[in-house]
Amino acid sequence: MLAAQLIIDGVLLGGTYVLVAQSLNLIFGVMGVVNLAHGSFIVLSGLFTAWFFGLYGVSPLLLVPLTFAVVFAAGVVLQPVLLEPLVKYGRRMELMSLMVTFGLNYVLVEIALQAFGSNYVTVPYLQGVWSWHGITVSQSLVAAGALGGLLALLLHLGLNRTTFGKSLLAASQSEVGALSCGIDVRRMRLAAFAVGVGLAAAAGALLVLVLPMAAESADQLTILAFVIIALGGLGNYRGVAVAALLLGLAQSAMGFLVGGDAETVLPYLLLILFMAARPKRFARAVR
Amino acid sequence: MSEIAAKGAPHPRFRNPRLLPAAVLAAAVLAAIPVFGSAYAVQFGTDILTFTALAYGWNLISGFTGYLSFGQVAFYGLGAYTVGLLVTDTAVPWPLAVCGGGVVGVIAAALLGPVMLRLRGILFALGAFGLARILGVAFSDFALAGGGNGMTLPAELTPTAVYVFMACVALAGFLANLWFARSGFGLDAMAVREDEDAAGALGINTTKVKVVAYILSALFPALVGGLVAWNRSYLDPPSMFDPTIDLQSVVFVLFGGIGTLWGPLLGSVVLMVVDEEFLVHFPDLALLLFGLVVIVTVLLFPGGLVSLANKRGWLLRRPVLAQSALPVGEPPAAEAAESLGPVLEVRNLTVRFGGLTAVNEVSFSVGRGEMLAIIGANGAGKTTLFNTITGFVVPTSGDVLFLGRSVAALPAWRRAQLGMARSFQIPRVMAALTVWENVLVAARHGRQRHRAVAHAAWVVRTVGFAEMWREPVSRLSPGHQRLLEFARVLALNPELVLLDEVMAGMTREEQEEVRAVVRRLREYGVAAVAFVEHVIAAISDLSDRMVVLDFGRKIADDTPARVLADPAVVRAYLGAPQE
Numbered sequence: 029m030l031a032a033q034l035i036i037d038g039v040l041l042g043g044t045y046v047l048v049a050q051s052l053n054l055i056f057g058v059m060g061v062v063n064l065a066h067g068s069f070i071v072l073s074g075l076f077t078a079w080f081f082g083l084y085g086v087s088p089l090l091l092v093p094l095t096f097a098v099v100f101a102a103g104v105v106l107q108p109v110l111l112e113p114l115v116k117y118g119r120r121m122e123l124m125s126l127m128v129t130f131g132l133n134y135v136l137v138e139i140a141l142q143a144f145g146s147n148y149v150t151v152p153y154l155q156g157v158w159s160w161h162g163i164t165v166s167q168s169l170v171a172a173g174a175l176g177g178l179l180a181l182l183l184h185l186g187l188n189r190t191t192f193g194k195s196l197l198a199a200s201q202s203e204v205g206a207l208s209c210g211i212d213v214r215r216m217r218l219a220a221f222a223v224g225v226g227l228a229a230a231a232g233a234l235l236v237l238v239l240p241m242a243a244e245s246a247d248q249l250t251i252l253a254f255v256i257i258a259l260g261g262l263g264n265y266r267g268v269a270v271a272a273l274l275l276g277l278a279q280s281a282m283g284f285l286v287g288g289d290a291e292t293v294l295p296y297l298l299l300i301l302f303m304a305a306r307p308k309r310f311a312r313a314v315r
Numbered sequence: 316m317s318e319i320a321a322k323g324a325p326h327p328r329f330r331n332p333r334l335l336p337a338a339v340l341a342a343a344v345l346a347a348i349p350v351f352g353s354a355y356a357v358q359f360g361t362d363i364l365t366f367t368a369l370a371y372g373w374n375l376i377s378g379f380t381g382y383l384s385f386g387q388v389a390f391y392g393l394g395a396y397t398v399g400l401l402v403t404d405t406a407v408p409w410p411l412a413v414c415g416g417g418v419v420g421v422i423a424a425a426l427l428g429p430v431m432l433r434l435r436g437i438l439f440a441l442g443a444f445g446l447a448r449i450l451g452v453a454f455s456d457f458a459l460a461g462g463g464n465g466m467t468l469p470a471e472l473t474p475t476a477v478y479v480f481m482a483c484v485a486l487a488g489f490l491a492n493l494w495f496a497r498s499g500f501g502l503d504a505m506a507v508r509e510d511e512d513a514a515g516a517l518g519i520n521t522t523k524v525k526v527v528a529y530i531l532s533a534l535f536p537a538l539v540g541g542l543v544a545w546n547r548s549y550l551d552p553p554s555m556f557d558p559t560i561d562l563q564s565v566v567f568v569l570f571g572g573i574g575t576l577w578g579p580l581l582g583s584v585v586l587m588v589v590d591e592e593f594l595v596h597f598p599d600l601a602l603l604l605f606g607l608v609v610i611v612t613v614l615l616f617p618g619g620l621v622s623l624a625n626k627r628g629w630l631l632r633r634p635v636l637a638q639s640a641l642p643v644g645e646p647p648a649a650e651a652a653e654s655l656g657p658v659l660e661v662r663n664l665t666v667r668f669g670g671l672t673a674v675n676e677v678s679f680s681v682g683r684g685e686m687l688a689i690i691g692a693n694g695a696g697k698t699t700l701f702n703t704i705t706g707f708v709v710p711t712s713g714d715v716l717f718l719g720r721s722v723a724a725l726p727a728w729r730r731a732q733l734g735m736a737r738s739f740q741i742p743r744v745m746a747a748l749t750v751w752e753n754v755l756v757a758a759r760h761g762r763q764r765h766r767a768v769a770h771a772a773w774v775v776r777t778v779g780f781a782e783m784w785r786e787p788v789s790r791l792s793p794g795h796q797r798l799l800e801f802a803r804v805l806a807l808n809p810e811l812v813l814l815d816e817v818m819a820g821m822t823r824e825e826q827e828e829v830r831a832v833v834r835r836l837r838e839y840g841v842a843a844v845a846f847v848e849h850v851i852a853a854i855s856d857l858s859d860r861m862v863v864l865d866f867g868r869k870i871a872d873d874t875p876a877r878v879l880a881d882p883a884v885v886r887a888y889l890g891a892p893q894e
Contacts, residue, residue: 062437113614122436123383124613127569130385131609134562138603247558251448254441293452296445304430 040173042276047176049256051227057200058220064129067249068136069225073232074241075144092233099229103222140243148240172234255295349475363587364481370579371488372535373564378574379495380528381508386443390420390533392555394540399550413541420537428526451556465551496576502635509745518731518760566605572621634749644772658843664713673699675867687845691864697847705737736809742796746789757806778802814846
């Protein structure tokens with residue numbers, strides 16, 4: 029029973045992680061940029077959701093499309109200003125974009141701190157549980173996990189079934205190849221960043237239902253997303269989905285067996301262990 | 316004048332006459348603060364020195380060596396906690412405890428470095444970040460050091476002593492950066508930053524360079540952390556492993572000028588003063604300010620304040636070990652051949668990538684005095700073969716013998732030091748360094764400093780770069796960059812030269828120039844040359860022998876005339892016998 033309980037919790041948690049990771053994967057894949065500010069978009073959206081819910085009692089699920097739209101628009105503005113100018117630096121762009129998003133992360137976290145304070149918040153919404161033979165499943169976890177998984181699936185279908193999505197994938201595989209097929213790679217980079225951070229915001233609105241969140245959680249969420257795409261394989265959307273579910277399971281088990289701190293540190297530990305064990309694989313993945 | 320220089324005249328230290336008075340003035344200001352200044356002045360001075368020291372530490376690994384670290388706070392925390400534990404549990408005096416913190420930081424970096432530095436680029440940056448977070452959590456759960464509640468220290472507030480120590484650490488940081496900016500070792504580090512693979516091919520032990528830089532860059536945060544602990548009465552994991560400490564190092568170095576000698580100092584002093592003024596009005600917005608400074612700096616002036624000063628001719632970087640005039644140089648001494656056997660022997664070499672067999676049971680040898688051409692269609696395995704011989708690809712089976720000894724287990728840099736030099740398909744020169752430094756970095760290995768300088772000078776003159784020896788490589792034309800690769804190959808003074816498609820995409824005239832250089836290689840002591848080439852016409856009269864590869868297999872090995880008449884070769888190359 030306990031095992032079943034942990035597995036269900038883990039899979040549902042993993043569902044939200046899939047969205048967190050795929051949104052970073054999209055940006056990394058098309059732009060070659062690790063967006064170190066990814067977690068701060070998640071946190072800003074999560075804290076906003078909690079604040080808005082506290083004020084008006086609006087269903088957080090309705091805020092998912094709203095936060096997506098707002099942050100998507102922010103992405104459309106930010107990408108040409110902050111990241112596109114770095115493309116001209118070629119090989120050095122990788123580290124320069126890392127520094128720019130590192131700076132952006134602090135700006136956004138500071139904005140989150142000023143706007144919403146430094147406390148951990150969560151949203152008391154869908155507090156009921158469904159019980160069945162001693163297994164209890166929280167309704168909010170089901171809502172967040174299922175919606176997160178669904179949005180990730182939509183992204184997957186959008187990338188693989190639409191012309192625009194296929195152009196995005198093409199741009200992520202070869203810039204020159206995509207250019208010679210008449211794909212506007214610059215527009216693809218813009219789209220990837222805007223959709224990526226938009227989905228990060230959607231993930232934030234969902235995550236705040238199940239995880240207490242504060243402005244300082246931003247870095248941890250970024251690392252979490254990066255670890256998942258590192259484990260699942262860059263550009264490998266199925267592999268990343270599996271890795272997200274596995275990480276959800278591992279965290280749910282570690283949280284039960286060892287306690288909260290171990291749960292927090294698990295992504296970092298996995299990051300270093302896996303990178304040290306298989307550096308070649310990651311070296312290729314990152315180009 | 317240049318004769319003396321070639322023999323290794325002492326390096327002129329203070330060529331800039333303004334430097335000595337400036338140093339005296341700086342020392343006077345530093346000394347005046349604790350003597351005449353208020354308690355506030357001493358504290359503010361300590362803060363500036365703290366971040367100057369941290370910035371100089373960060374600049375070693377991330378500026379000069381090119382490994383961006385967002386986790387140097389790990390060593391800061393280790394240093395602080397070492398001091399905390401030493402002064403509470405034992406009777407060690409504070410200064411000794413601070414040194415103990417430095418030792419712990421160095422040991423930790425020596426243990427972690429070889430693992431962490433297997434990661435490149437983004438992965439190292441994130442790995443270092445993760446490491447700091449892990450340590451922070453570990454100390455929260457560490458009962459010995461008070462865990463998450465923190466530990467109380469026997470407060471001994473002696474701000475002047477801390478100020479003096481901090482000044483010493485900051486000065487040491489400056490000197491370490493001076494060493495990186497002016498020494499051969501620092502040149503190796505910069506070569507790793509510019510192009511790690513090419514640095515390996517030039518005989519630089521890249522692992523050693525990276526680990527030494529990492530250890531040195533860990534020493535400064537560890538010492539600073541210990542001194543900060545001395546100045547406080549309480550340690551807790553959130554403030555001792557605070558990621559914003561790394562943010563500040565990054566901001567200050569970037570703003571001042573990353574990878575420069577003066578950048579960290581300028582950035583720290585200017586931004587600390589701005590920050591102090593800014594904070595009076597907006598007490599909570601320091602992080603916002605720093606974040607914006609990082610973004611604006613990277614986007615608008617990625618070279619920082621130093622690059623702005625450079626435009627006016629100030630604070631220009633001095634090329635490593637470069638005298639005011641190019642030394643005359645001396646040609647390499649003719650060495651008697653060590654053995655009469657083949658220079659290179661490849662035995663049954665096989666390389667598989669997953670299911671693809673790129674090189675299949677290939678054997679051949681290159682004799683002394685021989686020029687061997689390896690030809691084949693696209694995808695025949697030529698470049699993989701070269702990469703395996705030079706140590707960039709690990710073979711699945713088979714052996715590579717160089718001068719009679721097996722080198723299959725040696726890393727690329729060892730093979731280069733033994734006398735195996737290579738070029739790359741696309742010239743991989745170190746763009747931010749000068750022509751002189753690109754040559755010197757290859758000439759340094761196995762030579763004393765004055766010999767390396769003389770040899771490099773000879774190479775620069777021989778290849779025809781005497782007029783532009785101090786030019787940054789980024790200003791060279793593509794043809795000159797290719798020529799510079801030849802210069803680096805000569806600077807290694809190799810027995811064997813491997814040239815990878817050097818004539819691809821060149822005009823007829825450029826091909827002629829390269830052919831002339833290749834013909835002269837033997838005059839310069841090169842015992843054998845092997846080249847991979849696509850343009851058969853350009854090499855058939857250059858080579859003594861030709862090896863033909865087809866889908867990873869050797870299908871011919873004979874004189875050019877016979878090989879080119881071989882129907883199997885014609886079929887492999889042109890696809891149809893009618894051609």
